[in-house]
Amino acid sequence: MSIIIAIDGHSSCGKSTVAREVAKKLGYTFIDSGAMYRAVTLYCLRNNLAPGWVIDEEKLGLHLHRIHIEFVFNQTLQKNLTFLNGENVDEEIRRPEVANLVSPVSVIGSVRDAMVAQQRAMGKKREIVMDGRDIGTVVFPDAELKIFMTASPQIRAQRRYDELIAKGLQTSIEDVLRNLQERDRIDSTREISPLRQAPDAIVLDNSSMTREEQLEFVLRLANERLQ
Numbered sequence: 001m002s003i004i005i006a007i008d009g010h011s012s013c014g015k016s017t018v019a020r021e022v023a024k025k026l027g028y029t030f031i032d033s034g035a036m037y038r039a040v041t042l043y044c045l046r047n048n049l050a051p052g053w054v055i056d057e058e059k060l061g062l063h064l065h066r067i068h069i070e071f072v073f074n075q076t077l078q079k080n081l082t083f084l085n086g087e088n089v090d091e092e093i094r095r096p097e098v099a100n101l102v103s104p105v106s107v108i109g110s111v112r113d114a115m116v117a118q119q120r121a122m123g124k125k126r127e128i129v130m131d132g133r134d135i136g137t138v139v140f141p142d143a144e145l146k147i148f149m150t151a152s153p154q155i156r157a158q159r160r161y162d163e164l165i166a167k168g169l170q171t172s173i174e175d176v177l178r179n180l181q182e183r184d185r186i187d188s189t190r191e192i193s194p195l196r197q198a199p200d201a202i203v204l205d206n207s208s209m210t211r212e213e214q215l216e217f218v219l220r221l222a223n224e225r226l227q
Helices: 015-026 032-047 058-067 101-107 109-123 134-138 153-166 174-190 211-226
Strands: 005-009 028-034 069-074 078-084 126-131 144-149 203-204
Touching: 005 015, 005 069, 005 134, 005 211, 015 028, 015 069, 015 126, 015 211, 028 032, 028 069, 028 078, 028 109, 032 069, 032 078, 032 109, 032 126, 058 109, 069 109, 101 109, 109 126, 126 134, 134 144, 144 211, 153 174, 203 211
Parallel strands: 005 126, 005 144, 028 126, 144 203
Antiparallel strands: 069 078
């Protein structure tokens, strides 16, 4: 038996980290839905579909059938790499110019429809772990295991602040908290695929949990469903 594991939740609560580690432990494929929207954003920048940093939604809609995204596991790096139309763009999609434009790209209805179609195609063979904000509610409402991850805003802000400082970026905990709360508001109230907990999702509040405890929590639930 094989299953689909959908992990949704608030920003800066460690969804991708847990999803990636769970997939590795189970020998499943980790699908980074955020990377897919970053890849679409990169395509927009490369093809002049965002003049003046404004998305030309009509033109982008005509290009969506040309955008194919896949994830390839790299044995040396021990992680999935993001490929856009056969090209490894895993590093390029992390650049600031992509990060600055990905939010307006990801809320476009036609883009989300196209990405959901590709995500569902990836899930046909099951054995995947995917994280995001609408995986258990929109992409895979029939997933055998749905997790909704969260933590207190203060805890999430502190974790994000520590990450930024470790990277040498100067900011304040107050600014990080305000940005995080605004992100929560946008994610929860946007018209298309808002963040919400699926009725059958299991809540994982990791405010006081270690990474190892979170991994053990999800693996226990996954193994119960695999029996």
